[in-house]
Amino acid sequence: MQALVMLSFYSFAAASIAYVLSAICYVVYAVGRVRVRRTSLATGNGPAIVGTSASLEPTGPAIGQFATMLAWFGVVFQGISLVLRTLAAGHPPLSNMYEFSSTFVFLVGLVYLLFERHYGVRQLGAIVLPVTVAMIAYVWSLPAYLREVNPLIPALQNNPMMTFHVSMAILAYSTFAVAFAAAVLYLVKVRWNVSWLPSAALLDDLGFRAVTIGFPAMALVLILGSVWAYQAWGTYWSWDPKEAAALFTWLIYGVYLHTRTLRGWRGSRSAIILLVGFAAVVFTYYGNYVFGGLHAYGGV
Amino acid sequence: MIGDVQPSARPAPVARQKSGFEWVVDRIWRFFCSVRVGIYEIIFLALLVLIGALRNSSVPQALADAVPATKPLVERWYAWDVYHSAIFMVTMTLLAIGIAIGGIINRAPGLWAAIAHPTVTTTHGFLRGADVAANATAAAAPADLAETVAGAFRDRRYRVLTAQVGEETHLYADRNRYGKLGTVPLHVALILVLVGGIVGARWGFRDTDVMVPEGSVREIGHDTGLSVRLNRFDEDYNEDGSAKTYRSNLTVLKDGQPVRDAAITVNHPLTLGDVVFYQSGFGQAVTLDIKDAQGNVLYQDALPLGEFRSKTNPDAPAALLDLPAAGISLTVIAPDDNPPNQPELDTLHLASGQMYLMVRPLGPDSPLKDPVAQVIDQGDATTFGNATVTFERERRFTVLQVARNPAIPIFLASALMLTGGILMVFAFPHRRIRGIIGPNGAGGSRLALAPMAKRDWAGQRAFEEMVDRLEADLGLPMERSARAESA
Numbered sequence: 001m002q003a004l005v006m007l008s009f010y011s012f013a014a015a016s017i018a019y020v021l022s023a024i025c026y027v028v029y030a031v032g033r034v035r036v037r038r039t040s041l042a043t044g045n046g047p048a049i050v051g052t053s054a055s056l057e058p059t060g061p062a063i064g065q066f067a068t069m070l071a072w073f074g075v076v077f078q079g080i081s082l083v084l085r086t087l088a089a090g091h092p093p094l095s096n097m098y099e100f101s102s103t104f105v106f107l108v109g110l111v112y113l114l115f116e117r118h119y120g121v122r123q124l125g126a127i128v129l130p131v132t133v134a135m136i137a138y139v140w141s142l143p144a145y146l147r148e149v150n151p152l153i154p155a156l157q158n159n160p161m162m163t164f165h166v167s168m169a170i171l172a173y174s175t176f177a178v179a180f181a182a183a184v185l186y187l188v189k190v191r192w193n194v195s196w197l198p199s200a201a202l203l204d205d206l207g208f209r210a211v212t213i214g215f216p217a218m219a220l221v222l223i224l225g226s227v228w229a230y231q232a233w234g235t236y237w238s239w240d241p242k243e244a245a246a247l248f249t250w251l252i253y254g255v256y257l258h259t260r261t262l263r264g265w266r267g268s269r270s271a272i273i274l275l276v277g278f279a280a281v282v283f284t285y286y287g288n289y290v291f292g293g294l295h296a297y298g299g300v
Numbered sequence: 301m302i303g304d305v306q307p308s309a310r311p312a313p314v315a316r317q318k319s320g321f322e323w324v325v326d327r328i329w330r331f332f333c334s335v336r337v338g339i340y341e342i343i344f345l346a347l348l349v350l351i352g353a354l355r356n357s358s359v360p361q362a363l364a365d366a367v368p369a370t371k372p373l374v375e376r377w378y379a380w381d382v383y384h385s386a387i388f389m390v391t392m393t394l395l396a397i398g399i400a401i402g403g404i405i406n407r408a409p410g411l412w413a414a415i416a417h418p419t420v421t422t423t424h425g426f427l428r429g430a431d432v433a434a435n436a437t438a439a440a441a442p443a444d445l446a447e448t449v450a451g452a453f454r455d456r457r458y459r460v461l462t463a464q465v466g467e468e469t470h471l472y473a474d475r476n477r478y479g480k481l482g483t484v485p486l487h488v489a490l491i492l493v494l495v496g497g498i499v500g501a502r503w504g505f506r507d508t509d510v511m512v513p514e515g516s517v518r519e520i521g522h523d524t525g526l527s528v529r530l531n532r533f534d535e536d537y538n539e540d541g542s543a544k545t546y547r548s549n550l551t552v553l554k555d556g557q558p559v560r561d562a563a564i565t566v567n568h569p570l571t572l573g574d575v576v577f578y579q580s581g582f583g584q585a586v587t588l589d590i591k592d593a594q595g596n597v598l599y600q601d602a603l604p605l606g607e608f609r610s611k612t613n614p615d616a617p618a619a620l621l622d623l624p625a626a627g628i629s630l631t632v633i634a635p636d637d638n639p640p641n642q643p644e645l646d647t648l649h650l651a652s653g654q655m656y657l658m659v660r661p662l663g664p665d666s667p668l669k670d671p672v673a674q675v676i677d678q679g680d681a682t683t684f685g686n687a688t689v690t691f692e693r694e695r696r697f698t699v700l701q702v703a704r705n706p707a708i709p710i711f712l713a714s715a716l717m718l719t720g721g722i723l724m725v726f727a728f729p730h731r732r733i734r735g736i737i738g739p740n741g742a743g744g745s746r747l748a749l750a751p752m753a754k755r756d757w758a759g760q761r762a763f764e765e766m767v768d769r770l771e772a773d774l775g776l777p778m779e780r781s782a783r784a785e786s787a
């Protein structure tokens with residue numbers, strides 16, 4: 001049992017390395033190569049005017065393929081880590097901030113890679129992977145005792161509702177992270193007209209597609225959360241701050257959808273709502289640090 | 301967009317045929333139909349929710365520390381119970397009406413018309429101006445080509461409608477036409493959530509601290525006729541002292557008759573009709589028997605310890621009991637329940653099975669002048685003024701939460717409708733393609749197709765896929781056109 005927990009942790013460490021390297025490759029791939037040119041103008045008395053100019057140019061596809069491969073390594077190692085931990089603990093790895101964040105690291109990588117495949121674009125990784133690496137850094141910063149497998153407190157014990165609720169939350173946050181990446185790239189694309197980024201229309205649609213998965217997932221988070229709360233505490237909705245933050249997040253994406261479908265918003269305005277939405281996601285995720293409340297024990 | 305109006309404060313122009321009343325009704329109706337107003341309402345609600353969430357955090361405090369001028373504002377922020385405020389209720393009400401009118405009633409006929417009777421005819425201007433389009437010429441006569449194209453669409457599970465306009469056949473093909481209907485259950489569900497909230501608050505109850513000592517019976521009240529008896533309480537600890545499981549073995553009585561025996565734990569409540577009993581906590585109680593000088597019973601029950609703590613030793617659970625009839629107030633302190641922690645505070649040094657009793661005078665007619673204190677052993681009795689207190693034994697008590705929420709079925713229905721509706725809308729996007737098939741002036745025919753997918757990237761890709769398939773299915777070379785992207 002202890003051995004499984006250790007193996008799971010080593011596998012997470014391997015995944016961390018793969019993710020970090022992958023993030024670097026994605027960034028290099030998306031940003032392009034900085035090319036510095038020296039120019040010298042010859043005059044009658046030898047070279048008199050010398051200047052340098054720098055410009056960005058696309059990198060070759062190899063580094064992008066490499067980035068994708070590393071991301072897959074990360075996802076696979078992280079998946080192994082989660083399976084081992086589940087075996088050791090006898091419950092899904094969703095019960096404290098270490099487990100929850102580890103599952104997030106796995107799912108956000110997987111969701112991203114599926115979007116990458118579906119849309120055939122890689123540059124999004126330059127945003128999603130660094131976000132994932134930030135999450136990995138956070139997991140490493142957590143106190144070590146959380147890595148141990150502990151028995152669950154009664155309110156968390158063996159409840160399928162909790163498993164659904166929490167895994168839906170991770171799915172929602174992962175897709176919102178992808179939407180966020182699409183929004184950032186969209187804004188970069190139209191602001192600086194970077195030719196080798198995917199087309200603005202594709203980025204816009206990709207963000208929307210991600211939300212069409214994240215929005216219902218988030219609705220399920222709210223619903224399952226209230227069913228679970230009703231089972232455990234006898235109250236389906238108590239305006240617990242984390243509940244309120246999740247509702248806030250959901251409403252922001254509701255605004256995004258309405259402005260889009262009914263007011264025909266596209267592009268920059270939609271992208272900005274996605275940035276606000278993701279800020280709300282981060283706020284909800286780390287809400288445990290800001291708030292107390294019923295969700296506190298799931299945290300640190 | 302139709303139905304978008306700004307609320308206006310100006311008086312009605314009475315010159316037109318509409319009466320002032322009709323004008324007002326019309327204005328109100330259009331206000332609630334407005335999608336823009338609806339969006340503002342959602343944003344406003346979101347802000348209120350955020351303000352409420354932050355009240356429980358140190359964020360407002362940080363703001364006050366950074367900008368001292370905001371201090372009075374921050375104080376009011378912390379004091380404001382957002383979710384029960386009038387503004388919040390009004391926002392929810394406006395939103396509910398807006399959803400009902402703007403999201404459902406006003407929208408449904410148009411939604412249905414687009415499904416059942418879409419406009420089939422189109423214009424060459426639409427096809428030329430579309431973001432993406434496809435054109436082809438064929439040797440076949442227009443009517444024959446129209447039939448083959450329609451057949452090819454149908455093979456791809458499109459519904460095809462055609463109309464003859466002069467020599468041309470206009471074609472409308474769509475799939476997933478019912479998907480958009482998902483917005484109806486979706487919005488109905490949102491209203492149901494609000495209705496459920498009102499029903500639950502109006503007709504439900506929730507008592508959070510129902511303490512039942514082992515062997516005792518407690519009334520539930522609220523016209524339920526129910527009472528509950530704790531037969532036995534079991535608990536189980538982890539090595540580190542945290543509670544692993546705890547379980548109450550209950551008997552529920554209706555009008556004094558036992559109707560159900562059940563054991564409940566934290567995640568496994570007991571449901572009886574629409575009343576639910578939850579395990580929420582437990583503690584230690586002391587059974588006291590208090591009689592006056594004539595032998596009349598003043599108190600005979602288990603008094604839960606731990607609702608209070610000794611002022612000098614926070615590890616010692618305590619209880620308070622006022623007996624106005626006897627003119628005394630009783631304080632009971634139990635032995636320190638965590639001896640290793642701050643042992644110097646435990647000045648009473650009670651052994652297990654002992655209680656510290658202190659009696660204070662209560663009211664002007666109290667038989668006592670000064671407080672009296674005494675340590676008493678289990679089974680012993682002692683007299684203070686007129687009252688004789690017997691410490692019979694210690695017992696455990698369970699803390700239950702008892703709730704009735706008649707809105708639960710409403711919430712379940714709305715949960716299903718909400719997720720079902722959202723999935724319907726997003727998993728089955730409505731794809732629509734228009735086309736005109738006419739003579740090409742050389743004995744053959746000309747085909748032009750374009751999707752109704754303005755600024756809809758995915759819709760345009762779906763169209764292009766369909767064009768590829770038509771090309772393959774019909775062996776008809778298609779000439780594709782796309783407008784340059786405008787970012």
Ligand code: HEM
Nearest residue numbers: 251254257261335338395398399402403407411480483725
């Ligand atoms: C005053 C309030 C509201 C009004 C007037 C309103 C109106 C509408 C209308 C007219 C549609 C389009 C239906 C169609 O395309 O045929 C729609 C779609 C939708 N509404 Fe609302 N709605 C309101 C509130 C809400 C709220 C609070 C939510 C949840 C956060 C919500 C979620 C949605 C969703 C998810 C869609 C589907 C969007 C899509 O097709 O992309 N609505 N709403």
